[in-house]
Every structure is written in C-alpha cells, then in structure tokens.
Amino acid sequence: MILATALLLGAVVVGWWGPRVIGGLGPTTAIVCWPAAMAGITVSALAGVLLLVLPGHGPAGAITHVLHHCVSTVGHTNLPELDPAVAALSLAVAATVLVRIAASAARTARRQDAMRRPHLTALRILRPASNGTIPTLWIDHERPMAYSLGGRDRLIVATRSLVDRLSPEQLRAVLAHERAHLRGHHHQLVAVADTIAKALGFIPLMRHAPGVLRLQVELAADRAAVQECGLDAVRSALLALTAQPSPPGALAMASGDIAVRLRNLGRTAAGPRALRRVVAGFMAVLAVALPAIAAFVLLSAVSVLACPLLPSAG
Template identity: 50%
Template sequence: MILAAVLLFGVVLIGWFSPRVLGRLTAGGISPCTAIAWWLLTALGVLAGALGAVLLLVLPGHGPATAITRVLHDCWAAVGHSDLPGLDPVAATFAGAALVLAGARLAVASARRRKRGIRLHRRHLDVLRLSGARPGPTLWLPEDRPIAYSLGGRDGLIVASEGLAARLSRPELDAVLAHERAHLRGRHHLLTASADVLGRALRFVPLMRELPGAVRLLVELAADRAAADRHGSGTVRSALLSIRAADGPRRALGMAGGDTEIRLRLLTSYPIGRSRFPARAKAVAGGTLALLAPPAFATGLLFATGLVSCW
C-alpha cells in the first residue's frame, strides 16, 4: 500500500499545484502549441497516476508494488505494508469505487458533449442544403453581423457571414479564414472538447477545473499564430479588432473567442516565421516530463525516504 499511497500523493500534488506552474510558463511566451501539449499531458499524467495507484491497491498482491517495496522492507519495516493488513481491503474498496465513479462521470460527460456536437453540426449542414449552396468547407450566412467560427468533426466546417466580408478588407478576410482553417487542421475542437469533459467530470481537481479555459485560450493563440505566419500579425490584429464581439455557438471556435486583450497583446510580440523545430522539441520534452511527473515524484520520494530510514 506504500507505493500506491505515495503515487496518490504525487497525483494530488501535481493536480493541485501544477496550474500555477503551467500558467507562469504559458505567460513566459512559449509556443501556444507547446503550452497545449503541457497542459493536456499533465492532465493525462494525473489521470494515469490515479489509475495506477488504484490498480496497485486492488490487484492481488498489489501487482509490482510488492517487488518494489521489498527492497526497502528491511529499512522501513515500522511503516511497511505488512504491518497494516487491515487497511488493504478498505482502501481498495474506496479506491475502486472512486475509480468507477470518475469513469462513469467521464463517460457521461463525453457522451453528452459528442451528442450535442453532432446535433449542432447537422443543423449547419441542413442550413447549407436548404440554402441551395454547394457543399464546401465554408458556409456563408446572409447575416449583417460579422461572424466567423468553425465546427470540428469528420466534416469540418467554417461558418462566416456576408457582413464579415463586407466589413473586412480582402487580406483581413483571408486572415480570418486562415485562423479558422488552423482550428480545423490542428483538431482544436477535439482538444477543447477533451478539456471540457475533464473539467466537467473532475472539477474538484484544480488542474482539471482550469484546463478548459486554458486550452480554449491557447488554441486561439495557436490559430492566431498560424494566420499571422501566412498573412502577417498586423493583418490578424486589425481583423480581430473589427470583430471583437464573440458570436456563434458556444461549442464552436470563433475568431473572436478567447481573451481578446491577451491575443491582441501577444500578436504584437510573436516571433513570426521562426523554425518550429525548437517549439516541437520543447513540447516533446516538457510533455514527457509532465506525463511522467506523478510516478517520477512517487518513485523519487519512495527511494529518498528509504535511504533516509536506512541512514
């Protein structure tokens, strides 16, 4: 039970305090795609760590935990697993029940999210068919308000209004459409949907509670950068200023979504045109560290405590 308890402690530590660290790293000017990877992989690491801890409790003989803790058993006999046999069935029962409950909440939230997304996408396709327009990646609405957003899924769709085309210059309109295409190409709808499901089902964990808002802002920053690489940050910035009022379905990703002030400020300082290799390397290295943080912390703490007790 020692290894499971230490692993759970690592999960709690990462789940409660990582948002501060991730927030500071994000504010430090790293690539939005890198920040997205770090946030999501940290959440995945917390989930995997919690699952691993529960499995160590419920598996017969605690799986590999017995072999690991046997190395420290002689030095740590006073608090060892064998001295507290009565706690095992109780801890395993509660841990198993918590795992089943969390899994059910995730399944229900995911099913509801998917059902609403499919319904929303079908409504837009119905509008496209009824309007007599040809099926294509962009649906133009006869609306005077400047509207631009995208819907994910197998048949990704960009929705824009005629008022948007009338208000913006041609370069600005191209930048807006490039922003929405970046959402579809980067599967940002899937990323935000995953974050929303985790935030709704596991809201009691600070990391999961802050995950949806962070990912939604970061995908907008990533799409801004993709559009700025092609059309220039000044063009993206002027287009964003022209359509600052968010409009569109709540589950869509719109050009005016996210924190507009942050996006406008970062558009003036983005290093446009640099190689993406360093950002990808940072994303892989930092993401791997974030994913393995709970078990790495648990292993380090376990062996450090064992060495101290043997000293």
Template identity: 50%
Template sequence: MIPAAALLVGAVVIGWWSPRALSRLAATGTGPGTVIAWWLLAAAGVVAGAFGSVLLLVLPGHGPAGAVLRVLHDCWSTAGHDGFPALDPIAGLGSAAVLGAAAVRLARHSLARRRRRNVLHRRHLTALRLSGDQRPLPTLWLPDDEPIAYSLGGRRPLVVASTGLADRLTEQELRAVLEHERAHVRGHHHLLTGCAEVLGRTLRFVPLMRELPAAMRLLVELAADRTAAARCGTAPLRSALLRVRAADGPRRALAMAGGDTAIRLHHLDATAEPRFTAGVKAVAGGIAALLAPPAVAVALVVGSGLIACP
C-alpha cells in the same frame, strides 16, 4: 500499499500545484502548441497516476509494488504493508469505487457533449447542402448583418461566416479571419477543447482539471492566430481583431471572438520559436509533465526509505 499511496500523492501534488506553473508558460514566449501539449500531458499524467495507484492496491500482491516493499520492509516495518494488513482491502475497495464513479461520470459527460455537438452539426450541414459547397473544408455564409465567424470540427468540418463580417473587413482581413478558423479545424482544436471540457466537468475538484478548459480555449486561439499570421501576415489579423468584435458562435464552436483579445494582440508581436526548438521543448516538457506524478512518488518512496534506514 506505500507505493500506491506515494503515487496517489504524486498525482495530487501535480494536480494541485502545476496549474500555476503551466499558466506562466505562455507569458514566457513559449509557443502555444508546446503549452497545449504540456497542459494535456500533465492532465493525462494526473489521471494515469490516480488510476495506477488504484491498480496497485487491487492487484494481487500489489503487482511490482511488492518487490519495492520487500526491499524496504526492514527499514519501515512499523509503517509497511504487513503492518496494516486490514487496510489494503478497505483502501482498494474504496479507491476502486471512486475510480468507477469517475469513469461513469466521464462517460456520461462525453456522451452528452457528443449528442449536443451532433445536433448542432446536422443543422449546419443541412444549410451547407442547400448552398451546394462540396469542398473538403467549406465555408457557410450566413445572411446576417452581425459579424460572425466560427468553425465546427468533426467528420465534416466547416467554417461559418456572415455577410456582415465581409462588409466590415477588407479582403486581406477577411482572408486572415477565415484562415484563423481553418487553422482550428486543421489543428484538431475542437477535439482538444472537447477533451478539456469533459475532464474539467468530470474532475472539477482537481485544480488542474478545473482550469484546463479555459486555458485550452485561450491556447487554441493563440495557436490559430499564429498560423493565420504566418499565412496572411500579422497586420491584417491584428486590424481584424481591432476593427471587429465578432459575435460569439454556438457553444460547441470555436469563434473568432474567443479568448482574451488583449492577450492575443500581445502574442501577435512575439517572435515565433524555430520549429525544431519548439518540437524539442514540446516533447521534453510533455514527457516531464506526463511522468511528473510517478517521479514525485519515486522521490517520496526513496526519500522516506533513506530517512528510515540507519
């Protein structure tokens, strides 16, 4: 029972205390793609840690945890697995019930979000078929005086813009805005923000999950800005952000107006990291974030064993 409890404590520690550290990463100049990976892998580590702790409780003999307990049993016999035999089935049953409820809630939110997204997508695709644009990533132009720019993901992704947006921007600025929206589609940002929103709604009581959707929406905007600036130049994108406050798109879309404009403008001036350095940081930091809960659990088990042993 002790390894399972330690793993659960590790998930709790990371779930409650990691958002503050992760929120500071973007301000240090770390690339948005790297920070996205760290946020998502930290969330995955917390979910996996909680699931693993329940699994250790319900497995016969607690699986591999039994070997750990046998090694350290003499050091904490009063607090070990055999000291409280009646607690195991109670804790296992209660944890399995909580995990099952969370799984049902996760599935329900996922299905509801997918249903709403499909309805929105079908409406746009109907209008797109009337326009006759059959490109792999088409642009649907709306006859609207308001400046509108957003993108929709899925199997048939598309970019939506308005004639009012084109009237307010120069050709270079419009190209930068459209490239920003295409970067959302190519980077699968709709999928990433969708997963973050589902986790945030399902596990809202965990601070990491509660802050994940807002953080992900800002980070994908920063990532799309960086891609658009690399393709079209920083100046056109900056002037487009300053000249036009594009109207928000539908709830399931990623709009040009998303995120904090002041933060986005600040990050446009930041020097991009070399691709190799960014890749190494993303992989190393992502692995550390994913394995943080079991690392805390191991530290707790080993530390308590060293304290208890003479």
C-alpha cells in the same frame, strides 16, 4: 501499499500545483503539456488503484525493495487489515469518476451533434465553395462573424457581412485563423478538457484546463494566421470584429481575451519549427511523467526518513 499511496499522492501534488508550473508556457508547449499532465495524473491515479487492488499489490513489493528495503518495513505488511478496505474504497472512487466522465462525454457529444446538424444540412443544400479541403458555409446575417466546427464533418461558418466589413486581407486572415483551429484539432482538445473538468472539477489542473486551453488555441491560431497572412492583417481583423456569442463547441475568431491576444501577436516563437516541436514533445513527456516523478520523490523521502542514518553497531 506504500507505492500505491505514493502514486496517488503524486497525482494529487501535480493536480493541485501543476497549473503554477504549466501556466506560464507558450501556446504550442501549453497545448501539448496541459493535456499531457492531465493524462499523467489519470495514469498515476489508476496505477495506484490497481496496485491496491491486485493480489499482493502486483509489482509494488519488488519496486519498493529495489528503492529501499526500509520502505517495505513501513509498507502494507504492517497493516494488512487495511488493504481490503482501502482497495474497496479506491475501486469505488475510480468507478464513480469513470461513470461521471462517460456521462459528461455523452452529453457533450449529443449537444455538439445537435448544434452541428443544421449547419451540415444547410451546407449540403447551398453547396458553398470549399476552402481547400475544409468547406465554408456562408450565411446571411447582419453581424460579422466567423467560427469553426470540428469533428468528422468539420467546416467554417461565416456571415456575408464579413465581406462588407473587412478588407480582403482581413477576411483572408479570419479564414486562416479558423483553418488553423481545424487543422490543429483544437475543438476536440477543448471538448475533452471540458468533459474531464465537469467530472474532476475538484482538481485545479482539471478545473482550469478548459479556460486555459481555449485561450492557448486562440493564440496558436493567431500565430498560424500571422505566418500565412501577416501581422497587420490579423491585428486589424481582431480589432474590426467584436466579441460575439458562438454555438457550443465552436471556436470563433472574435473569442477569448482579445487584449491578451493582441499583446501576443507580435511575439514570434523562438527557434526553427522542428526544434520547437522537439522541445514541445520533450515537455509533453515530462508533463506525463510529473506524477510519477513526484511519487518517486515522496517514496525516496519515506525511505530516507524510515531508515536510521547510520547502521546500528552490533
């Protein structure tokens, strides 16, 4: 039982203190590391539950014996009567969490489908000009707005008043920003974070994920638009557009913390793109492994504390 407990505690440690570690990362790294840490917590917790439920705790005994023979001394062999109760409680908690996630995902999917359907209907009727492989639906509205809808039928929605309010360079920057959201699958990322946060909001890493990722995907889309259209065009477009409410599940150019985004516009990513991707990938793997690393540290600490520092003489 000691290995399962260590895995569960590792998930708890990362879930509560992970935001302090991951929160200061740049947009590209944060976008991959935050979901990776969420996945690591989930895998670690499920592994702990499985080790509690499996007969003989699966490979737990062999692993703990390799780490230190004293771990088995303070492990589940001394308290066998607790095993069924702990396993049943863990299964009940895991089942409750899975049901909550499934219900939250179903509600999110229904809400986004209901919101996307009228846009797609208008798109088929009006047949607007496509922007590459991503269609743009132009609608008549007095407010200058632009937002994107992800999913299988992805599209950009923009109001015709944008043409009157913005210069051609600014308009191009706005559309480039929205295309970056769609190409980066930012909508799906935020939707998954929203779903998990609603089910596991008592864990800080899960609770803060939607807000953090919404800001990070805006920073990443701003950076992509700067690379395509230039810094001045993106900055002036942000200043020209005021924050407007967007449909649920949509990502809009004039959303997020505009002040933070303006401050970050001039910050370019260090190093070549290939190197940045390698670093981001390494950090993502490390984030996934964080709960297991924390479990190993806890298990090692128990091993050291459980054994005498020196062997007894005789």
